[in-house]
Amino acid sequence: MFNKIKYAHPAIIAVFISISGLLLMSVLVVMFGWLRSSEFAKATGIADSANRVYALQQALYWSGRAILHHDAKYPVTPTRMYGSIAGLAPNGMIVVKVYEDAEIKTRTAWLADVKVANANQFVEQVLAVRDNQAEFEFYNPEEVVVWMDRAPWNIHLIACGAMHPDERPPTNIVDKAFAEFYWRIAKGENQ
Secondary structure, eight states: OHHHHHHHOHHHHHHHHHHHHHHHHHHHHHHHHHHHHOHHHHHHTHHHHHHHHHHHHHHHHHHHHHHHTOOOOSOSSOEEEEEEEEEEOTTSOEEEEEEETTEEEEEEEEETTEEESOHHHHHHHHHHTTTOEEEEEEEETTEEEEEETTEEHHHHHHHTTSEEEOSSOSOSHHHHHHHHHHHHHHTTSOO
16 A cells, blocks of 8 residues: 555655654654753763764854855954953943953953844843953954853853854854864863
């Protein structure tokens, strides 16, 4: 009977196979999410492997974005400064205190290549890291990638829903930084 349907109605079979594949993928995604967070997986070390697979997925995503947005208009070498986040300016820029010319200076900057998705969540996240030590990579005078604990804070803001990646970023520098970060995790270098 299946052979009759297969040859008589190939479109129905194609739809059936597509729906079955989507259902299987959905089940695997849900199981993968559970696996990464379960105590059993953490105790047996399976969670580390699952986290590395997730990092590989993210590395591929950000590498793809970097390739798509390859026309970076800012210099590839950032200006690095050390300091802390002091708060938020009324226009939504972050206020940072950085060590510059042997003194502490206050600067304002936009987080590079991300846009605010949830303003309240963004404010909460800024207040949570206020006065924590950070490294700032300025790609032009007003755009910055913030690094805390060897990880880009911009990624944390995307992961918690406060920000989302800029759909049409003026540069691919942030995409490259995120891809490099996730490649290190996927290789087991930074967990």
